[in-house]
Amino acid sequence: MACAKDRAVPTKGFARFLRAIAVLAIALLSLTYGICAQESTLGRSIYERNSDSVVLLLARDSSGVDVALGSAFWAAPKVLVTNAHVVEAGKIFAKLGPVRLPCTVVAVDHHNDLATLTVDAEVVAIPVKLSATPLNPEMWCL
Numbered sequence: 001m002a003c004a005k006d007r008a009v010p011t012k013g014f015a016r017f018l019r020a021i022a023v024l025a026i027a028l029l030s031l032t033y034g035i036c037a038q039e040s041t042l043g044r045s046i047y048e049r050n051s052d053s054v055v056l057l058l059a060r061d062s063s064g065v066d067v068a069l070g071s072a073f074w075a076a077p078k079v080l081v082t083n084a085h086v087v088e089a090g091k092i093f094a095k096l097g098p099v100r101l102p103c104t105v106v107a108v109d110h111h112n113d114l115a116t117l118t119v120d121a122e123v124v125a126i127p128v129k130l131s132a133t134p135l136n137p138e139m140w141c142l
Helices: 012-053
Strands: 054-060 066-076 079-082 091-096 099-109 114-119
Touching: 012 054, 012 066, 054 079, 091 114
Parallel strands: none
Antiparallel strands: 054 066, 054 091, 066 079, 079 114, 091 099, 099 114
């Protein structure tokens, strides 16, 4: 068993090293906090610009019972985009306030988990704007 007198006493150089590590850790935490705050602001601004374009989807089974929820966004008048796994859950309805509009599945891309829907109604909706340029030839962002 070691006693207190057997322990090595840290040198001044080692103590400075520990202080430098502590200062570096605090600096990194401060930087991370600033980045998180910026991301939070960015997320809030994206939500504020696009929330009117997002729709709640309900999937009903053959007996008319709602069995799943999903979301979609307006890509164009009468055209919604959602995930492919959402449309597989049952007959899809877009919930707009108290109204539930039946949707027709137009296309499904299982590889990218995307589906396109249409509604047979005039809906005043603001389509989500895609970026002007792709991030790469196969990717676009909102």
